[in-house]
Structures are given as structure tokens and as C-alpha cells.
Amino acid sequence: MPPTEQPATLDVMGGLSVAPASTPSGQGAALSARFNFARHLLEENAGRANKVAYIDDAGRLTYGELDERVRRFAASLRALGLRREERVLLLMLDTHDWPVAFLGSLYAGVVPVAVNTLLSADDYAYMLEHSHVRAAFVSAPLLGTLRDAMAKSAHQVEAVVVSRGHTYDGTLDFAELLARMNRGSGSTPPARRGARRARSTRTRTSTGPLSSTASACSG
DSSP states (O other): OOOOOOOOEEETTTEEEEEOOOTTTOOOSSOOOBBHHHHHHHHGGGGGGGGGEETTTTTTEEEHHHHHHHHHHHHHHHHOOOOOTOOOEEOOSTEEEEHHHHHHHHTTTTTTEEEETTTTHHHHHHHHHHHHOOOOEEEEEHHHHHHHHHHHHHSSEEEEEESSOOOTTTTTEEHHHHHHTTTTOOOOOOOOBBBBBBBBBOOOOOOOSSOOOOOOOOO
16 A cells, blocks of 8 residues: 555445545645545456456356446436435345446445345345335345335335346336446436335245355456
8 A cells, every 4th residue: 555545434425535645745635535436446447348347147247348237227226316325225146236236326326235135024124114225126036025024114115126037016127227228327217017115915935045156357
């Protein structure tokens, strides 16, 4: 670490707050007071567009594809009405969609509430009540548990987006949502299917060991 570089602290505005670098002359503020980690990550890897960033059971995701999807995800949050510092729940298995959602949230200045996928509906109901998330992004095998949690919680989740699986009444499809976005746009998202809040009977799917693993590649 260079002598003038200062530690960074978390900033709920979607990045890191970096203390200005100090110099012997007392002149600092060379570093930005607000640093967006997701934007920095994309910029740092802009020259590696064809390099593999993540691998999961469905295939590989390059840095170029990651850049595209992160920006589209950020645009989708704006299209859904999310504003800076508001929260979204990430109840997602270990696939490419997870880093896209996490980094896309940071890129947009939205706070991702990433939660353990092995908890109960009661646990998630508590999290919904206390985090006040406006939207939830969920892997299809975990949608039933989330629906149970929403039924137990008085908090209204305005949008539920399903990753890699069938959607139900009141939900959106993750891939379809991103496909309809232009990079950096505020395009209108696809219409939700049915009511805003899904409460119908569902079939329980196991939340056991993950069926796929997304791994970051350094090369």
C-alpha cells in the first residue's frame, strides 16, 4: 500500500468513503470523497473483456459480459423505481446472477441485502420487516420460501424478480428484465405477472446444498 493511501470505509451510498491522501505539504483531497466499488471494478477490467470472470454450472461469464449485465441491472433498478440508499433483498444461489445483482446494486447506489440461502421463512420474514427492502431478487428454488416469508411479514415488497426458473403471479423474470434494459437507461421493465404480492399456494423446494458454484477467475 502506498504511504499516502488511507483506509476506506463502507458507504451506504453505493461505494466506499475514502479519506483524502495526506502529503507533507498538507495538500490532500487527491482521492474522490466517494468511491463506487462496482464502477471501479468494471473500469479496472475494461481491457480484459474476453477474460473469464465467473464460472458456474451454466457456463462462463466474461468481464465484458459482466460489465454489460451489471449496467443493465442498475438500469433495471431505476426502471423499477429504486432510488439511492434504498434496499433490495438478494436471496440467490451461487450463480452468475448473484455478482450481477450485487455489483449492479452497488453501481446504482442501492444497498444489496445479501442473505444466507439456508434460513427459514421466519428468518426471512424478520429480515423483510427490519430491512424494509423494496424489491427482492430470488433464485427459483427459493421462491417458495420467500413467498412464505412475505405472507408472514407485514412489510410490502413491491417487486419480486426470479432468477433461473419459472415465474409465478406477481413476479418478474431476471433474464427478461435485464434483456429489456439499455445500458444506463431507465427503460420500462416488463409487466409483472398478476398481483404485486404473491400469496398463492406453492410447492416447497429444498434449500439444501447449492447445485451450482460460481467462482471468480483471476486470469
